Amino acid sequence: MALEHAILVSLAERSASGYDLARRFDASIGHFWKASHQQIYKVLARMEADGWVSTERVSQGARPDKKVHAITETGHAELLAWSARPTPAEAVRSEFAVRIRALHLIDRATVLGAVRDRRQQHEDALAGYEASRRKYFADPAELADDEIGPYLALRGGIRLERNGIDWCDEIIETLGQR
Amino acid sequence: MALEHAILVSLAERSASGYDLARRFDASIGHFWKASHQQIYKVLARMEADGWVSTERVSQGARPDKKVHAITETGHAELLAWSARPTPAEAVRSEFAVRIRALHLIDRATVLGAVRDRRQQHEDALAGYEASRRKYFADPAELADDEIGPYLALRGGIRLERNGIDWCDEIIETLGQR
DNA sequence: TTCTTCATGTAATTGGTTACATGATTAT
């Protein structure tokens, strides 16, 4: 009950094929919501059946046809209804945190390796976010109305990665002292 | 392929019934991994079949019998094997972030309400973590070997909630300026 | 008398992953 809405948000910004959406979910939107192409196609079919999106088949000569999906009136209404519902608590599932909690049960060096790996992943993700920020939001004081959301979401991503790096550093430092 | 391991970690600390585990997953471990009792009973049955845990039925007079589960040698071996496998990237699914990204599509006041709610949730969770820290880790310089993991995990929780609060504040402030 | 705690589950459904499938075009 939420991939639907992430897709609606993405289609409200710009109509797209399932393939396009899958790429978006690998990039921008995907920072907050991951989805595979198989899943997207399945959900898209249901959304079409529910009348949330309309579908237009576009032939492109050589390349395979694509189905371009656009959000409908009904889809917009659903977006509003969704936004008015209370945000459910998020399912927390951090295998990394479970490993940290299990520190004394497993090999110290192995854990340290995992922490360093994860620190690097955060570092990479952060670099990507920072690049987006420089590219799309050079001057945060001058944001158009429809840019505030994406900007604040990006800020959330940046904060999350920095926070992850800091935690990794604390773990490495604490373990280094013993 | 991971609730199993969270359960193993919990049972390695202390043997427990499914009911006990469900309560732990509502408290300590549950900060990093949520699980319902139905799910726990199901997984526990599979773990018993795989020989990861042993089960002893304990009658308690008036109260219903309970099945106390303990980690086995095989279970410990599996924990070690699991810890040596690379940590898979975590599935990110933040409905809150999707809502923030969709800011311009939905009602401003509604979003602000959701942000304030969420800030309060973070505040409450933080208060709980801080209480645990004071209660169990009064002096972080004097940690026993088997306390470092739980302590560092708790620190991760504290950082996460603080970070969430800061992000909410940034959102509220940015929206207040327009 | 109603609610909460203790204690265990089954059944149905939804959501998501993994594996498999096809086929042309363009870049290395």
Place this chain on the structure above:
DNA sequence: ATAATCATGTAACCAATTACATGAAGAA
């Protein structure tokens, strides 16, 4: 030659949620 990109899906399976079920003890 080989791999990647474009474009769409089906099928099987696993994980997780929701709803339903039972029953006694003790607290409000």
